[in-house]
Amino acid sequence: MQGLIDLADKYFNFPIMREVFPFLLKGALWTIIFSASSEIIGIIFGLTTAVIRVTKIKVLSQIAVIYVDLFRGTPLLMQIIFVYYALPYVGINLPAPIAGIVALSINSGAYVSEIFRAGIESIDKGQLEAARSLGMSYMQALRYVIIPQTMKRVLPPLTNEFVALIKDSSLLSVIAISELMRTAKELMTWKMNPSSLTAAAILYLLITIPLTRLVSYLENKMKRSEI
Amino acid sequence: MVSSKKEMIRIVDLHKKFGHLHVLKGVNLVVKKGDVLVIIGPSGSGKSTLLRSVNLLEKPTSGHIYLDGEEITGKNVNENNTRQRIGMVFQNFNLFPNMTVLGNVTIALTKVLKMKRKDAEKTGINLLTKVGLKDKINGFPNQLSGGQKQRVAIARALAMNPEAILFDEVTSALDPELVKEVLDVMKDLAKSGMTMLVVTHEMGFAKEVGTHVIFMDEGLILEEGLATDIFDNPQHPRTKAFLAAVLS
Numbered sequence: 227m228q229g230l231i232d233l234a235d236k237y238f239n240f241p242i243m244r245e246v247f248p249f250l251l252k253g254a255l256w257t258i259i260f261s262a263s264s265e266i267i268g269i270i271f272g273l274t275t276a277v278i279r280v281t282k283i284k285v286l287s288q289i290a291v292i293y294v295d296l297f298r299g300t301p302l303l304m305q306i307i308f309v310y311y312a313l314p315y316v317g318i319n320l321p322a323p324i325a326g327i328v329a330l331s332i333n334s335g336a337y338v339s340e341i342f343r344a345g346i347e348s349i350d351k352g353q354l355e356a357a358r359s360l361g362m363s364y365m366q367a368l369r370y371v372i373i374p375q376t377m378k379r380v381l382p383p384l385t386n387e388f389v390a391l392i393k394d395s396s397l398l399s400v401i402a403i404s405e406l407m408r409t410a411k412e413l414m415t416w417k418m419n420p421s422s423l424t425a426a427a428i429l430y431l432l433i434t435i436p437l438t439r440l441v442s443y444l445e446n447k448m449k450r451s452e453i
Numbered sequence: 454m455v456s457s458k459k460e461m462i463r464i465v466d467l468h469k470k471f472g473h474l475h476v477l478k479g480v481n482l483v484v485k486k487g488d489v490l491v492i493i494g495p496s497g498s499g500k501s502t503l504l505r506s507v508n509l510l511e512k513p514t515s516g517h518i519y520l521d522g523e524e525i526t527g528k529n530v531n532e533n534n535t536r537q538r539i540g541m542v543f544q545n546f547n548l549f550p551n552m553t554v555l556g557n558v559t560i561a562l563t564k565v566l567k568m569k570r571k572d573a574e575k576t577g578i579n580l581l582t583k584v585g586l587k588d589k590i591n592g593f594p595n596q597l598s599g600g601q602k603q604r605v606a607i608a609r610a611l612a613m614n615p616e617a618i619l620f621d622e623v624t625s626a627l628d629p630e631l632v633k634e635v636l637d638v639m640k641d642l643a644k645s646g647m648t649m650l651v652v653t654h655e656m657g658f659a660k661e662v663g664t665h666v667i668f669m670d671e672g673l674i675l676e677e678g679l680a681t682d683i684f685d686n687p688q689h690p691r692t693k694a695f696l697a698a699v700l701s
Binding site: 350352353355356357358359360361362363366370371374375 | 565
C-alpha cells in the first residue's frame with residue numbers, strides 16, 4: 227500500500243505534471259517537427275531506393291541493398307552518434323538538429339524502401355505484363371501503373387513506420403536536441419521527480435494513438451474495396 | 454492453296470525452358486497477314502508460352518522470331534518497340550484499376566506514342582464506341598462486368614494500331630452469358646483483316662472465325678492446317694482424341 231502511495235507521488239504527481247506541461251508541449255512540438263520532416267525525406271529516399279532495387283540497375287541496386295541492410299541492421303542510436311560526432315572528422319559539421327534529421331531520414335528511408343518494395347512486388351504480375359505489352363518500358367510501367375496502385379497499399383505500413391519513427395526520435399535526446407524526451411529528462415532533474423516522464427509518455431500516446439487508429443481505419447477501408 | 458498474303462510472323466525452331474522444364478521443344482510457325490490462327494491443345498502443351506513468346510513476354514531460350522521480316526529476337530532489338538506493334542489481351546483482363554476506362558485505352562497513346570491528349574482521347578472514344586462501351590468511358594474497371602472489361606482490354610490493345618493481336622484464353626474467365634459479346638468483337642476484328650493469334654477452348658469460335666489451326670501437345674505443333682481441314686478431318690491420332698473429347 228505504501229508502495230502505491232510512493233509510486234503515485236513519484237511518477238503520477240499531478241501538480242508537478244500540470245506545472246511542467248507547457249514545457250513538455252514545446253518538446254512535443256519539436257518531436258513532431260523532427261519526425262514529420264524526417265519521414266517525408268525518408269519517403270523520398272525510400273521510394274527511390276525501392277525503384278532502384280526493383281529495376282535491378284547494375285551497380286546502384288547493389289548499393290541500395292547495402293544501404294538497406296546497414297541502416298536496418300545497426301541501432302539508430304549508433305547512427306545518430308556517427309552522424310553527429312564522426313562526420314566532423316571528414317569535414318562535415320552538422321548542427322545537432324540537422325544531424326538529427328539526417329540520421330532519422332536515412333534510417334527511415336531504409337525501412338520505407340522495404341515497405342515500397344514489398345508493395346510493388348505485391349501488385350499482380352498481370353498489371354506489369356499488360357503495361358509492357360502495350361510497349362511501356364519497365365520504368366513507365368512502374369510510374370503510370372504499378373506505383374500509383376502501390377500508394378494505397380503502403381499507407382498502413384508507412385503509418386506504422388511513422389509511429390516507430392516518432393518514438394525513435396526520442397534518441398535525438400542524446401545529441402542535445404530539445405525534443406520531448408530530452409525536455410522530460412531535464413524537467414525530471416529540475417523538479418527532482420520523474421512524473422515529467424509520465425506526462426511525456428502521455429503526450430507520446432496522444433500523438434501515436436490517433437495514428438494507430440488511422441492505420442486500422444485504412445486497413446479496414448482497403449479490405450472493403452478491392453485494391 | 455498458295456496465299457499471296459504477306460508473311461507477318463515467322464517462328465523458327467523456338468525452344469523455351471523454365472529451369473529444367475522444357476516447355477517449347479522446337480516450334481516452327483508462319484502466320485500471314487490477316488490470318489486468324491487458333492492454337493488448341495491440352496493444358497501444359499505450351500500454347501500460352503508460345504503466344505507470350507511472340508511479344509517477348511517470355512524470352513526464347515533459343516530460336517528466332519520475325520515480325521514482318523525483321524528479327525525481333527535479335528541482339529540489339531528494343532523489345533519495347535516490338536511490343537508497340539503487337540497487342541495482347543489476357544485471360545484476367547489486367548485493366549489498370551487506377552485509371553478510367555478511357556484512361557486505360559489512352560495511357561499508352563500518350564505515354565508511349567507521345568500523342569496529344571485530345572487526339573488520344575478521340576481515338577479512345579472511337580474504339581470504345583466500336584466495342585459498344587461508349588457510355589462507360591468515364592467509369593472505372595471495377596464497375597464493369599467481365600465481358601465489358603474484356604472489350605475494354607481489346608480496345609486498349611487496338612489503340613496502338615498493332616500489326617497483330619495475341620489473345621490468351623480471353624473468354625476462359627468469363628461467365629458463359631458474357632462470352633458472346635467478346636467473341637462478337639473478335640469476329641468483327643477478324644473480318645476487318647486483323648492478324649490474330651488466339652489460344653482458346655471456344656471451338657465454335659475457332660471453327661467459325663479461325664482461318665488456320667495448330668494443335669499443340671507437349672511443346673510441339675503436332676498438326677497444323679486450315680481450320681476447316683483440322684476440324685473436319687484431323688489426321689494425327691492425338692488431334693483426333695483431343696477434338697473428340699472437347700467437342701463432345
